[in-house]
Structure formats: structure tokens, C-alpha cells
Amino acid sequence: GENVEQHPSTLSVQEGDSAVIKCTYSDSASNYFPWYKQELGKRPQLIIDIRSNVGEKKDQRIAVTLNKTAKHFSLHITETQPEDSAVYFCAASMNSGYALNFGKGTSLLVTP
Amino acid sequence: NAGVTQTPKFQVLKTGQSMTLQCAQDMNHNSMYWYRQDPGMGLRLIYYSASEGTTDKGEVPNGYNVSRLNKREFSLRLESAAPSQTSVYFCASSEIIGRRTDTQYFGPGTRLTVL
Numbered sequence: 082g083e084n085v086e087q088h089p090s091t092l093s094v095q096e097g098d099s100a101v102i103k104c105t106y107s108d109s110a111s112n113y114f115p116w117y118k119q120e121l122g123k124r125p126q127l128i129i130d131i132r133s134n135v136g137e138k139k140d141q142r143i144a145v146t147l148n149k150t151a152k153h154f155s156l157h158i159t160e161t162q163p164e165d166s167a168v169y170f171c172a173a174s175m176n177s178g179y180a181l182n183f184g185k186g187t188s189l190l191v192t193p
Numbered sequence: 194n195a196g197v198t199q200t201p202k203f204q205v206l207k208t209g210q211s212m213t214l215q216c217a218q219d220m221n222h223n224s225m226y227w228y229r230q231d232p233g234m235g236l237r238l239i240y241y242s243a244s245e246g247t248t249d250k251g252e253v254p255n256g257y258n259v260s261r262l263n264k265r266e267f268s269l270r271l272e273s274a275a276p277s278q279t280s281v282y283f284c285a286s287s288e289i290i291g292r293r294t295d296t297q298y299f300g301p302g303t304r305l306t307v308l
Contacts, residue, residue, distance in 0.1 A: 087235075125283070
């Protein structure tokens, strides 16, 4: 299938710092880019998403940017808190329009 | 409103045994999905059903079959389990508007071990 590359695989920041996770995709037909947060032993839950007709979207401390030309999108978390510690997954819609390709995840640790 | 539910939560099988993982959603979504999650591999799509009556293969369909029983239910069957199928299985559902997918909502997962 089409690939979604996600970096870094692990990220450790101090409380209050910013965290940035980056993803690239290969399918030029992708038009929907969600980000999911998964806490240990729990299900993935959507935290923010962006569509291809928008370059940036913000929700409180979380923002996502999309560069369609370069085929990459990023998650930005500002003023990180210990409860932000989790695994974060990016995804891109497949050209079928229905399903998602997921990145391999970034394990974020926020230390007090 | 339970969202997406899955049964069972845990299962241990012996190699060669068969089983069916059940998934149901009460959000009236058209599309449903089965993923497996392995350490360091993210979520990989096994099969999906864009609408009632249709199913399509995802990235890793070998060794699995699915049935979209009705709009609410989408089951995943392992006919002859292998140790390589040890994984956490997630079901998800979403609304589709035209050919545009919306948020996927995940079930709590089934942790399957094949000995």
C-alpha cells in the first residue's frame, strides 16, 4: 500500500516545552490527514485532523500543518503536560477515499 | 450510545484453531474497518467495508476473512490461526460523505495470542 512515514519514533521533552512530530505520505490523492493519540492499553482517539484544502488548523495547544506540494504534515503540541505522554499516530486517506494508511507511531514522553 | 464495541477482549488460541472477532457500532456509520496493531508497526488495515454489502482487502488480508452482517456489525474470522496472527485487533467505523472519509472511531480492541 501507499506509505506514511512518521518521525521521530520516540520523543522526550520537558514539561512546558513544545513537541513536533512529522509525517510524509506518498499518495498524491490523499486528502484527509488525522492524528490519533493512544494511551497505554487504550484505543486510538482522534485529537485533530486536517483536509487538503486547508494549510493549518489549531485547537488550543495542538496544531497541525499541511504542505501538499511537499507531501508532509506535522503535529505541534505547545506547553506540553505529563498527560500528553502517549503514542501519537498520523494517517493519510487512501486513494479509495474510504480507508487510512497509518504511520508507525511516535512515543512521546513528557517529564515533569 | 456505546460507540464501537468488540468481543472478546482477550483470547488465547492454539495454532490451527479458528475464531471470529465481533464488532458492532451504534453510530449509524456506513463504513467499518479491521486493523491489527503490532509493536513498532502502527495500525495496519486488514479489511474494510465501505458500505453494507461490500468488503475490500487492506494491506494485510492474508489469513483473514470478513463478513459485513448488516450496517451495524462487521466480523473478522481467522480460519486457521497462526502464531504470526498474535496481535491486538481494532475495529473502527466512520461516516462517508460522497467519497470523503470522516473521523474513524475505534473499538476497545481484542488482544489475541496464538500459541
